[in-house]
Amino acid sequence: MEGFKHVTLVELKELALAAKADLQAAAKSVGRDIKLYLHWSAGHYGSFFDDYHINIDADGNVYTSTDDLAELKAHTWHRNTGAIGISLACCYQATSNNLGPEPPTKLQIEAMAQVVSVLCSALGISIDTEHVMTHGEAADIDGYGINSGDPETRWDLLFLKNGDKWYSGGEILRGKAVFYQQTIKI
Numbered sequence: 001m002e003g004f005k006h007v008t009l010v011e012l013k014e015l016a017l018a019a020k021a022d023l024q025a026a027a028k029s030v031g032r033d034i035k036l037y038l039h040w041s042a043g044h045y046g047s048f049f050d051d052y053h054i055n056i057d058a059d060g061n062v063y064t065s066t067d068d069l070a071e072l073k074a075h076t077w078h079r080n081t082g083a084i085g086i087s088l089a090c091c092y093q094a095t096s097n098n099l100g101p102e103p104p105t106k107l108q109i110e111a112m113a114q115v116v117s118v119l120c121s122a123l124g125i126s127i128d129t130e131h132v133m134t135h136g137e138a139a140d141i142d143g144y145g146i147n148s149g150d151p152e153t154r155w156d157l158l159f160l161k162n163g164d165k166w167y168s169g170g171e172i173l174r175g176k177a178v179f180y181q182q183t184i185k186i
């Protein structure tokens, strides 16, 4: 799609290193560490959005919407400063018990874990709930999660495949990211 650039994990690492000082300064200005927020788009495979720094397609290919990962983007309410938004292009018509006709693919899930691993290494943050959170998890903390009744409710990545427990998505993604951090050398 126009305006989005395919990147390799090596290129992503370079972008992260280039943006690190600016991200650190922005995060520090609000008393935080750099954070990563993990989303799904609730749109179609192959459909990317400028709200996220990084979009991941159904085939696992990774696309950036900017060359500056420190650019402020509107992906996670009240949490955008010093944060990077990463989204899976999927989950059109998903409901809280059925991920619909375009669920996250295996390739997307693995690619997101690899992206998290590369970014956390480059940015010097650990892969834990403090620094890497799904939008669903952040929304729960901020009062607009799955059970909130808020009209703007968000529950991105609450689970990754039908039948999985609610809240398993973030744990699985962080677990895989830790595995990749220990096994892939970039």
Ligand SMILES: [Zn+2]
Pocket (backbone or CB within 6 Å): 038, 039, 040, 075, 135, 154, 156
């Ligand atoms: Zn989201």
